[in-house]
Amino acid sequence: CGNRVFASRNEGMSWESLSPDLTRADDSKLGVSGGLTVDSSGAETYGTISTFVESPHHQGIFYAGTDDGLVQLSSNGGKNWEIVTPKDLPDWAYIYCIETSNHDPEVLYLSATRYKLDDYRPFLFKSEDGGNNWKSICGDYPEGEISRVVREDPKIPGLLYVGSETGIFFSTNDGVNWSQLGGNFPVVPVYDLYIKDDEMVVATHGRSFWILDDLNPLRESSWIRSEEEFHFFAPKPSYRRTLNWSTNLFMGDGKNYSPAFGIPGTSYVVEDSNGEKQTRFLDLGENPPQGVIFHYFLNDPENTKLELQIQDSEG
Numbered sequence: 001c002g003n004r005v006f007a008s009r010n011e012g013m014s015w016e017s018l019s020p021d022l023t024r025a026d027d028s029k030l031g032v033s034g035g036l037t038v039d040s041s042g043a044e045t046y047g048t049i050s051t052f053v054e055s056p057h058h059q060g061i062f063y064a065g066t067d068d069g070l071v072q073l074s075s076n077g078g079k080n081w082e083i084v085t086p087k088d089l090p091d092w093a094y095i096y097c098i099e100t101s102n103h104d105p106e107v108l109y110l111s112a113t114r115y116k117l118d119d120y121r122p123f124l125f126k127s128e129d130g131g132n133n134w135k136s137i138c139g140d141y142p143e144g145e146i147s148r149v150v151r152e153d154p155k156i157p158g159l160l161y162v163g164s165e166t167g168i169f170f171s172t173n174d175g176v177n178w179s180q181l182g183g184n185f186p187v188v189p190v191y192d193l194y195i196k197d198d199e200m201v202v203a204t205h206g207r208s209f210w211i212l213d214d215l216n217p218l219r220e221s222s223w224i225r226s227e228e229e230f231h232f233f234a235p236k237p238s239y240r241r242t243l244n245w246s247t248n249l250f251m252g253d254g255k256n257y258s259p260a261f262g263i264p265g266t267s268y269v270v271e272d273s274n275g276e277k278q279t280r281f282l283d284l285g286e287n288p289p290q291g292v293i294f295h296y297f298l299n300d301p302e303n304t305k306l307e308l309q310i311q312d313s314e315g
Helices: 216-221
Strands: 049-054 062-066 071-074 094-100 108-114 119-127 147-152 160-164 168-171 190-196 199-204 209-212 230-232 266-271 277-281 296-298
Touching (some): 049 094, 062 094, 062 108, 108 147, 160 190
Antiparallel strands (some): 108 119, 147 160, 160 168, 190 199, 266 277
C-alpha cells in the first residue's frame, strides 16, 4: 500500500490497483516542509495507508487506515470504498492498527495516535457492526499513554492487548479496565503484537523481539473471584525429548564458538538446580525453561501452606 491498495494475483509479477487514493490528499499537507531536512525520498510529503486488513470471516471485506486519520471500508473486494472513521476521533490521527475479531465477524478494534501533533491521549475504539459505528474503549487506560497497536486474544473474546510507548497493557473486560504487564519486560515502545497459540510475540523499538511464553494465566485471570483462596492455571503442553548424545560433550568451562551453516554462535554452559546442563547463547534469545511450568494464584501467600502433587492418568 501507498495511498492506494494494490493486489497481485501472480505472486508479485504484476500488480493492479484496488482503490482510489484513500487518504485525505490535502494539498496543504503535501508540500515540502521547507528548511533543512534529512528526508531525501519524499516519503513524508503525501498521505499513506498505514494499516490494512481483510476480514477473516468474509472474503473481499477490506479495512484500510491512513496516516492522516481516515478509516475506509470496502465490502466488495475493493470496487467501492466508504469512509467509516470514528466520529470521536480527532482529525489527522495516525491510524496505527485495525484488528478484526476472530470471534465475531462484526467486531473490530482500532488504535490510533496523535503524538506527532503533541497530543498524547490514547485512542482505542470498538465497533460491533462492521465499522459503521464506533465507541471508545479507553476505560481507565492511562490518559497520557499513547496507543499504538491493539490485538484481541484469539481464544478469549474481550481479552485485549495494547502496545504503547512504555510497554504492554491488557484488559480482561473489553476495555473497561486496563492494567500494565510487568515481569521482566522492559520499558520500551511496542510497535506490534502477534499471538500464536499460547504465546505472544512482541516487536519493540530498539529492544529486539520478546515472547510471552504462556498466556493462559492472563486468559484465566478474569475467572478468579475476589474471595477465592487458590487458583491453579492450566499449564501448557510439555513434551519429553531425548537430547543428542554428543550435546555439550565438547563444551569447555568458558565461552564456546560454534559456527553452523556459516553463522557463528558464542555460547556457554550453565547447570541448573536439577543438575541439568543448558547452553546459553550470548547473541541469541533465551529458550523457555525446560520441563513443565506451573502458575498459580494465592490470595494469602504468607499464611498458606502449598503442596504440589503430580499424578499420572491412573492417579
